Amino acid sequence: LCSGGETFPSKLIGLIQANNIPNYTLSNLYGPAETTITSTFHLVDIRASTKYIPIGRPLSNYRCLILNAFLQNTSTHEVGELFVGGVGVFAGYHGRDDLTATALVEIGGQLFYRTGDLVRLDNSGLLHYQGRKDHQIKLHGQRVELGEIEQCLLLTSITACVVIKWNDDHLVAYVQSSHIDEQELREHCQSYLPLHMIPSLFIILDKLPLNSNGKIDRKLLPSPTFSSMHLTNHDELLLPMNENEIVIHHIWCDLLKQKQISTNTNIFSIGGHSIVIMQLFHQYKIQFHLNANSLSISDLFQHPTIIDHARLIYQTMNMTENINDYDWSSLHIIEASASFAQERIFLDEQIRFSSTDNNTNNMYVIPLMYRVSSMNNHISISQLQNAFQSIISKHEILRTALYLDINGSIAQHCLDTNIIIHEKQSSRFSIINLPDEVHEQNEIVKKILTQSDLFDLSKGHVINCHILRHHQSNDSCTQNNGDLLTKDDLILFTIHHACFDGTSTSILIRDLSLAYQSSDLFPIDDNSLQYIDYSIHEHIMDMTLSQEFWLLELKGYNLTRQLSLPVDRQRSSTNQQRSGFASSAQSP
Template sequence: RQHCQSHLPPHMIPSFFIILDKLPLNQNGKIDRKLLPLPSFLSMHLTNHDELLLPKNETEIIIHHIWCDLLKQTQILTNTNIFSIGGHSIIIMQLFHQYKIEFHLETNALSISNLFQHPTIIHHAQLIQQSINTTHTLNDYPWSSLHLTQARASFAQERIYLDEQIRFSSNKTTMNNMYVIPLLYRISSMNGHISITRLHHAFQSVITKHNILRTALYIDDTNGTIIQHSLDAHIILNDDMKSCGLTIINVHNDDYRHMNEIIGEILNQSDLFDLSKGHVINCHILRHCGCSQDDISCENDDLLSENDHVLIGVHHAMFDGASTSIFIRDLSLAYQSDDSLFLDENTLNYIDYSVHEHIMDISLSREFWHSQLESYNMACSLSLPVDRQRSSTGQRSGLASSAQITFDDETCASFLNYASSHHLTLFQLGLSVFHVFLFKLTHGQTDLCISSINANRYRNELVNMIGMFVSTLPYRVELDPHCSFDEVVEYVQEKCLSILEHSHYPLQHILRDLHLTQSNVSFLETMFDFISMQKDIGHLSLNDADLEQVSLEQSVEMSKFDFSLTFVYNPSSDHNQLSCSFVCSHDLFEKSAVSKAARRFQYMSEQLFQTQSSNISVMNVSSSISKLSLIVPEEAEEMELVVFHRLDNIANEGMIVCSLSHCFIKVVVS
């Protein structure tokens, strides 16, 4: 530790150390990270110095207990930076709300941004001591079950339901299920066997436990309100596998369709869901049969084999990304026990959350969002160089033009180091890069407003609940063309921190306050997201059988937005941990144009995050963002050859204009 302290800044010093005799290697002689022992405070030997950093007063003890509970630790030193032990923005949000309940704080007595900027137990205790107040507010009381079966839909459900009905319901839409969340798993190894009947019972058990997976959505004809109705499990589920949406598909040797094509056809079935009847989840078992379609020998086989696939589809109105690990955990438990999962009638359900959400006091957030957007020109769209104009009706086909980027290890390390050294979340840094890219791509447009999503599980009661909590929020950034990338990052971080405290405010309210509707808002057409992969959703265990998650290919990719960028960070990967994908509407962009946009984005990112050893011209992050270039090296080389070497009558003067698809050169003839 002393050696690290003499060479590293405080935020980069490890919280603890594990001494190994040797590092585990894989067959190629490289370090096998998967075999490295997981850090555990139980195995740590506390020095005298460390013992002084254990909780010393009642406030620190309470905070320490909350941290250990959220981060699944047994001991945390009071000077440990929460981001160095797995903390992130959602954890900070949960801490914020739990502090308010535990210490009886007023709504505005504690600032989320202060919790971010002072991320240790000691500092949090000091902030809370300054904010102690015994007054309860409406947001502070514990949420409990209301024992309801019918209530108004949540704001997130309303948003998705209406979007599906308005933008993706015409004959132009070629994708039937724009809001399907597909989970595809392949049986990778098995010491025993997987029984389809047992999997069916486990699937039923999960649906029975989580009311949201048997909830209907429909419009109340009397007042036009969207209603959610939790249906009785005994009525909609029976011994028939199809009653809970489980279907077996035998893939024969003479079926020449590619697996992705089969999956694409399944996900595009017009009857995949029926929200009005509560059919919101289904499971397709893709079983490989070593026979022809005329042979029925495998039709009655109850067992699955290696390389068979399990495809689970859930409607997004009932399920978000964070729900995946909860669903997989319960499916595994139900299969292992071969019995019903424990049901607690007093457990908070999603329908209860919806009711509490509608009665929360959100007056402060209304003022915040009004101040954020009151001067923004809502009629002004980003000047993206499209190949085609959008339909005047606003209807979409849902087809996507996409491109993927995988960053090399050097760029990834530089990206992560920048985030660490500037106390940033990866989301904040990625969002900063995207805003700078849009500034360059739109030829200097400075008032940039795009959308991003927030997990919105801001209370402890919501952490282990399946449902749709994600909120869509506008991120407006007003750039100065002369500011540096460092300054942009600092500005975007402050923006993100201020938004976090008001992220529960529904998009519908934001639009209503501005006299807008969901179908005519420009900032909803450009989307950003940053996904950090979790180990538990990439693996499903059914007794002695292991199933690994399989990424879906572009053949089943759909586009809900005009222009979207998604970063993916996979810390468990040995190489290429950072990647991103552009998914754009094919109604507006050709695939070649999106591919070139992705290449320009990659080149700009390499200018920001490559090291000096790279042959790419590295930009000083303290220099003006205007100096960044979107002209990729091969284009620059071609222009140099054409303009300055092949044509003798052209003076050394020119202007280059860069778009998604082309670089135009204006030359002066001497």
């Protein structure tokens, strides 16, 4: 028995066993038409776990590559696009040279078909289908693989499903089933998926629409109707019963643009999503004067009605909790408004220091220079480069871009590690040969610190490592193969102040040392707090008391007037951006 053409339905095994089919073998086949139908196979072991059936290994005379966006090989368990090469790869599309050019890629002298399918390789060398590349979307700053959500839903009793992005704000799951409800599906997703991947709405149909090829036709799926769901899903409108419910009801109606919402309505059924939950979270803290982190965002997700939220807030207000004992957790977001410090530095650099004059370039550079003090240190350049890349991978702020969004606000975006490290045009790690004369060495350092392309905030280029090497004799080069630093060589880090300050130095050096000493990849905790988490917290802090304090302290001062400092000459009306050094000496 062979299964092919669609993702292997694990329920097929149960159906075969229920019909007592004797003496059979079951194979899962995979392959697009462009590779002559079948290019991989997997012999299904019905005694093993059948939750996720792999598509297996390539057939004879076929070769499969899993590549990332830069056509580089991926590691084990890393998701990438499947490229198929071998005798079955087609010659091209008839009369469509443009399509052929995008579909066929030459790698190592061999033609490969770009399938558009996302797969990963497990420790046994088996390929696992993860979904379509064109079904990978970005929602509220998060990358979402729709196929992963569909695979999760198929673990329930449903027979088929499809998940789509709706109006750039929502995930909508269409499910084919006659004996499951939305609550059961939502609870299942909450058990297996991150919060941002849980669909806002589940639409249950008796049968999903199919096209002439027997595949789900997304164009024929019925449009979701969020606005009326709260009226049709409940027999009667439940009104708020206490003060907390009244306040929460008002906040919900405000955010969701509704006149009336039943207190037992699921927020996701009326257009709610992860950003709305975060907005509610911040509103609750302000309206109910809650202590920082005394209320959990995940609890709001898991209990999505006005009644539930009122109960959670009541418990929070009556709970005495020491905030110092509370464990903060990462929000797992990659886009947000810039912090106040980032906004100030970004604007200052754009307005005051945007001149191309070298004297004003990189006013916000933080240089850290270290000298190799002994020949016994044995610092490897290649190992140091790997450690440097590990630091960029661990700390999102070191690969964060700042830019103006479409609303004119300053935003930050944490870029993917691979994009930063493998960017061809960037020279974040460089090796420079130093001359013998000290004054020429100083000129080289000065030139580095003032070069116009040292940073690019719009591309997340905020940190560099420069290896400054003294001239080596042929003997010393032969001895260490040119990879080891010698005595008095310099290591110069240049870091933009928008992502770094004096307190950060000890953290950078500590993590760099740990990464250098480790032969494996530097361990990265996905739940560790990042600077973007602080930025979110900073924007939602209640600054009322602080503002009142400083307004009281500065009462009577004219805050719009310039300070009348004593000067010995007339101040220029234009900012000439001039600075320099001055020294004085006094005789005893």
